[in-house]
Amino acid sequence: MKTFFEEISVSTRNRTEVIDITRHVEEITKKSVVTNGLCIIHSVHSTTAIIVNEHEAGLLKDIVKKVQQDFPKGAGWLHDRVDDNADAHLASSFTGPSRILPVKDGRLIRGTWQNIFLLELDGPRTRRVIVEVLGE
Ligand code: ZN
Numbered sequence: 296m297k298t299f300f301e302e303i304s305v306s307t308r309n310r311t312e313v314i315d316i317t318r319h320v321e322e323i324t325k326k327s328v329v330t331n332g333l334c335i336i337h338s339v340h341s342t343t344a345i346i347v348n349e350h351e352a353g354l355l356k357d358i359v360k361k362v363q364q365d366f367p368k369g370a371g372w373l374h375d376r377v378d379d380n381a382d383a384h385l386a387s388s389f390t391g392p393s394r395i396l397p398v399k400d401g402r403l404i405r406g407t408w409q410n411i412f413l414l415e416l417d418g419p420r421t422r423r424v425i426v427e428v429l430g431e
Contacts, residue, residue, distance in 0.1 A: 299327030299428040307418035311362055313346070313355045316424060317410040320396075323426045324403045332430015334403055337393040339425060342383035342417035344390035349408040362386050362416065383417035390414060398430055 301323045305314055316336075324334050336345050348354065365386070372381030394411065397404040405411070413424055 296332075296429060296431055297327070297329050299323070299329060301326070301426050303424040303426060305413050305422045305424060307413075307415040307420055307422060309415065310418050311359045312415040312418055313358050314413045314415065315350055315410050316413050317350075317405075319424075320411050320426055321403050324398055324428055325401070327398075327428035328401075329398055329428045329430040330401050332398045332428060334396045334398050335393060335425070335427045335429070336396070336411060337425045337427070338413060339423050340387075340392070342380060342387050343422055344387050344392060344414040344416065345394045345424070346390065346412050346414050347394055347396075347405070347409050348412065350410040350412075355412075358414070362414070380417045386414075386416045398428060 303316060303319045305316065307314060320334065320336055338345050366382040368382045369375060374381035374384060413422060
């Protein structure tokens with residue numbers, strides 16, 4: 296089995312933001328020369344998440360709004376006594392730091408309306424996203 300590991304650096308500009316990283320993940324998958332296998336996309340932070348969905352401007356704003364509604368800032372969270380970002384940790388906990396996509400015939404398998412995004416929850420910051428491609 297082949298493994299190919301690469302890191303993407305993403306600079307975010309807002310506290311809560313959805314950033315499309317599909318192009319980077321597809322380039323890494325191509326570079327890996329893995330024909331059939333899996334691609335793991337993993338963000339190494341406790342206040343980000345990786346999501347897969349449609350890249351439509353309204354939807355990206357809806358995602359930010361939904362995160363803010365479901366995980367309101369300063370709602371009496373205990374972790375806010377430490378560093379004032381409990382809402383971001385909670386949103387990350389329930390969304391998840393990783394996604395796995397299949398690789399077949401050298402291509403990342405995703406639906407027409409499935410792009411890959413880093414969900415920033417406590418920006419702006421520079422974030423690290425690991426892309427590992429496994430297979431043969
Ligand atoms: Zn914290």
